[in-house]
Amino acid sequence: MIKQYQEKPLRDLTFAIVGLGLIGGSYAKALRNLKVRKILGMDISHGIARACLNANMIDEVIEADGSNLKEADVIICSVYPEAIVGFVRQNVQNFAEGMLMTDATGVKGTMPHDIQALLPESCEFISGHPMAGRQGSGLGMSDAAIFNNSNYIIVPTEKNSPEAVRWLEEFAKALGCARSVKVSTEDHDKIIAYTSDLPHITAVALVNSASYNENTQYFIAGGFRDATRVADINPDLWSDLFLSNRANVIAEIENYQKQLERWKKAIENNDREALKEIMREAGPRRRQLY
Amino acid sequence: MIKQYQEKPLRDLTFAIVGLGLIGGSYAKALRNLKVRKILGMDISHGIARACLNANMIDEVIEADGSNLKEADVIICSVYPEAIVGFVRQNVQNFAEGMLMTDATGVKGTMPHDIQALLPESCEFISGHPMAGRQGSGLGMSDAAIFNNSNYIIVPTEKNSPEAVRWLEEFAKALGCARSVKVSTEDHDKIIAYTSDLPHITAVALVNSASYNENTQYFIAGGFRDATRVADINPDLWSDLFLSNRANVIAEIENYQKQLERWKKAIENNDREALKEIMREAGPRRRQLY
Numbered sequence: 001m002i003k004q005y006q007e008k009p010l011r012d013l014t015f016a017i018v019g020l021g022l023i024g025g026s027y028a029k030a031l032r033n034l035k036v037r038k039i040l041g042m043d044i045s046h047g048i049a050r051a052c053l054n055a056n057m058i059d060e061v062i063e064a065d066g067s068n069l070k071e072a073d074v075i076i077c078s079v080y081p082e083a084i085v086g087f088v089r090q091n092v093q094n095f096a097e098g099m100l101m102t103d104a105t106g107v108k109g110t111m112p113h114d115i116q117a118l119l120p121e122s123c124e125f126i127s128g129h130p131m132a133g134r135q136g137s138g139l140g141m142s143d144a145a146i147f148n149n150s151n152y153i154i155v156p157t158e159k160n161s162p163e164a165v166r167w168l169e170e171f172a173k174a175l176g177c178a179r180s181v182k183v184s185t186e187d188h189d190k191i192i193a194y195t196s197d198l199p200h201i202t203a204v205a206l207v208n209s210a211s212y213n214e215n216t217q218y219f220i221a222g223g224f225r226d227a228t229r230v231a232d233i234n235p236d237l238w239s240d241l242f243l244s245n246r247a248n249v250i251a252e253i254e255n256y257q258k259q260l261e262r263w264k265k266a267i268e269n270n271d272r273e274a275l276k277e278i279m280r281e282a283g284p285r286r287r288q289l290y
Numbered sequence: 291m292i293k294q295y296q297e298k299p300l301r302d303l304t305f306a307i308v309g310l311g312l313i314g315g316s317y318a319k320a321l322r323n324l325k326v327r328k329i330l331g332m333d334i335s336h337g338i339a340r341a342c343l344n345a346n347m348i349d350e351v352i353e354a355d356g357s358n359l360k361e362a363d364v365i366i367c368s369v370y371p372e373a374i375v376g377f378v379r380q381n382v383q384n385f386a387e388g389m390l391m392t393d394a395t396g397v398k399g400t401m402p403h404d405i406q407a408l409l410p411e412s413c414e415f416i417s418g419h420p421m422a423g424r425q426g427s428g429l430g431m432s433d434a435a436i437f438n439n440s441n442y443i444i445v446p447t448e449k450n451s452p453e454a455v456r457w458l459e460e461f462a463k464a465l466g467c468a469r470s471v472k473v474s475t476e477d478h479d480k481i482i483a484y485t486s487d488l489p490h491i492t493a494v495a496l497v498n499s500a501s502y503n504e505n506t507q508y509f510i511a512g513g514f515r516d517a518t519r520v521a522d523i524n525p526d527l528w529s530d531l532f533l534s535n536r537a538n539v540i541a542e543i544e545n546y547q548k549q550l551e552r553w554k555k556a557i558e559n560n561d562r563e564a565l566k567e568i569m570r571e572a573g574p575r576r577r578q579l580y
Contacts, residue, residue, distance in 0.1 A: 131511035151508050181508040194501040195509045199517035202492050204572040205549035207579075211484040211542060217579050218441050218471045219485040221421035222520070224579070227489035229516040231576040235569035239562045246557055252501060253554050257547070259495035264543050267536055272529045279525035282494040286521040289497075289507050289514070 001122055003098035004073040006163050010174055016040040016062060016072035018087055019079035020048050022234075023104045025142025026132070027076050028057040030175050033144050040072060044079075048139055069094040078104040080240050084111060088118050097122045100164060104129040106192060107244040108155050108185040116159050126164040127155040127185070130177060131196070137234035147175040154182045193248035198256060200238065201249075203231040291412055293388035294363040296453050300464060306330040306352060306362035308377055309369035310342050312524075313394045315432025316422070317366050318347040320465050323434050330362060334369075338429055359384040368394040370530050374401060378408050387412045390454060394419040396482060397534040398445050398475040406449050416454040417445040417475070420467060421486070427524035435466075442470040445478045483538035488546060490528065491539075493521040 005013060015031050017024050020043040031039050041058035043049045052058045062069055069075070069091055077084045084103055095101075101123065105111065112127040119125055131153060132146040152172030156165050165182070172180040183191065206228050216224075242249055266274035295303060305321050307314050310333040321329050331348035333339045342348045352359055359365070359381055367374045374393055385391075391413065395401065402417040409415055422440040442462030446455050455472070462470040473481065496518045506514075532539055556564035 131509060150511060153509065179508065181505075183509075191505075191509045194499065195506060195514045196511065198499075199496060199513040201550070201553050202496060202517055203513070203576075204569060205546055205553060206489060206492060207572045207575040208549050208552075208568065209484065209488075209542070209545045210548070211545055212575055214578075215471075215481075216485060218469065219421060219443065219473075219481045220579060221440060221486065223489040223493070224485045226516045226519040227492055228576055228579065230513040232573040233569055235566040235573075238569060239565040242557055242565060243560060243562060246560070249557055250554060252499070253550060253557075255499045255501050256495055257550060258500070259498050260491070260543060260547060260550075262498075263491050263495060264540060267532055267539055267543075270533060270536070272533060275529040275532060276525040278498065279494060279523055279528060282497045283522040283525075285497040285502055286493075286518055288504075289510060289518065 001098055003100070003122075003163070004096075005098070005100040005167055008073070010171070011035050012037050013073040014038040014040065014071045016042075016069055016075045017058070018042055018062070018075060018077045019044070019083075020052050020058075020139055020142075021078065022137050022139070022141045023130075023132075023146075024076070024078035025052065025057065025139040026144060026146045027078060027104070027175075028052060029142060029144035030147055032057060034174055038071065040068060043139075044083075051139065066091040066094040070096050072096060072099060075099060075101045076104065077101065080237055081105045081107055081109075081111065081244050082240055085114050085118070088115050092118055092120070095120065095123050099123045100167065101125045102168060103127055106196060106241050108188050109244055110185075112155060112157050112185055113159075116157065124161060124164050126160050126168050127157075128168055128172075128180075129153055130172070130175070137237065145176075147172075147177050149176070149178045152177040152180040153188065154180050155185055155188045156182060157185065189245050190248050193245055193252045194255075197242060197245060197249045198252045200230050200233055201242075201253065202256070203228045204233075207231045291388055293390070293412075293453070294386075295388070295390040295457055298363070300461070301325050302327050303363040304328040304330065304361050306332075306359055306365045307348065308332055308352070308365060308367045309334070309373075310338050310348075310429055310432075311368065311527075312427050312429070312431045313420075313422075313436075314366070314368035315342070315347065315429040316434060316436045317368060317394070317465075318342060319432060319434035320437055322347060324464055328361065330358060333429075334373075341429065356381040356384040360386050362386060362389060365389060365391045366394065367391065370527055371395045371397055371399075371401065371534050372530055375404050375408070378405050382408055382410070385410065385413050389413045390457065391415045392458060393417055396486060396531050398478050399534055400475075402445060402447050402475055403449075406447065414451060414454045416450050416458050417447075418458055418462075418470075419443055420462070420465070427527065437462075437465040437467050439466070439468045442467040443478065444470050444472045445475055446472060447475065479535050480538050483535055483542045484545075487532060487535060487539045488542045490520050490523055491532075491543065492546070493518045494523070497521045
């Protein structure tokens, strides 16, 4: 049985994008730049899907009955984590033989296994996502450039073929990502709790401090501005992400709280050496993050 | 008695910069762009002062005996907070009549009053600093552009003349700052503990977490990168800043810890509504910070 995605170059493949928000819209724009054969798209809001069609971001809206999903060689699901399994259940009868499906979900849990179990033998689900995004939410914030120089995380399970993994690596490169890394689902969620969930929490916590007021804006510099850059996020999406990764996120908050206690103790004790040591530890770590 | 700084335009004034690190070096470069009459400079490291001279950032090194400080119409002190009073004590006999002195110190305490008390009648000290800076430290990181669109904080006391305040406002504008704001020394240190000290602490705490390892770099996106941008700071300078502002910094850490507890509780309780509420609170606040 022929798997189109393995046989043909990107420009000869048809893609379906499920969910046309910030990330889905960015995939659509990037795929258009790559001049792929055809882009199908759908969104829970039909108005958004129509807007993408009118803007020539997609070539066709996916039918309500899912019938034209058959054309898709590759399906990219960029919907809320909770919605992926539902989408697959509802549409699996419309998937083409040999289709490759992937997602852009920031928390994995058992989802990759759940979806693989629902797919017919000839189809494959390879989980992953770009470490990309930006403040705000929705189609209006989408941008093909979010992939540029980002990291693409691939989360294969023991069920995945080397071909699917390799394809996603190549696809990430084509999107403009600087590199791709492979990681297990368990490690993924643990790592992401630290590198993604936690900095969003610290940013929100900073602007939510009781010390914030209408004059804060006149007294900030780059430090505050940068530290709070991602404080303006989509509450619906992110409450999903945090709650689907609860244990890991709580562990990361606690690790972080220990560092704050270390700071507080050093300052309370007037311990200049301890403070310097804390900062000397951080410098080389930060310089490793390009 | 004539106060040169009040009578003459910037291009006819001689400036002395005391401390040629990141901030002092940036003043020197900005003053050169403004084509002021003459720039004198000194640094605790004579090699740094010579380097500035060789790079044409300054026109003359301040003599070890301070004798040529007499030429300065305006002196800008950009040394560690602890060092300013010492500099004034040692050099007050060399200050010209009508000289205006200012600083760039991130924490004020009683320093403005202390210095005003040391100065002769004809001289004036007006405290302030740009809300500007960047990662790293030292002359090599200095850049005239740090002032661009930044906020300039002016911290007058009851001793200051309206002329000195107005001059510093105009000077900030000439440097490229977007606006200047006036605040009392007490309010200054309290506000800065929140808008400057705290985000440096949160950035350092993030990279110092026990979860950081050599693979972290492959799993980060803009969120982590931005939130930790200022984690690489000068330990000597910043331990001074934190310890000179102890009570305020501790209060800010504690306010911040309350927000983290709020997050942790909402996640532990699986309280989706509370999480959304936290994020809904932060969005508009963040959007207020241009």
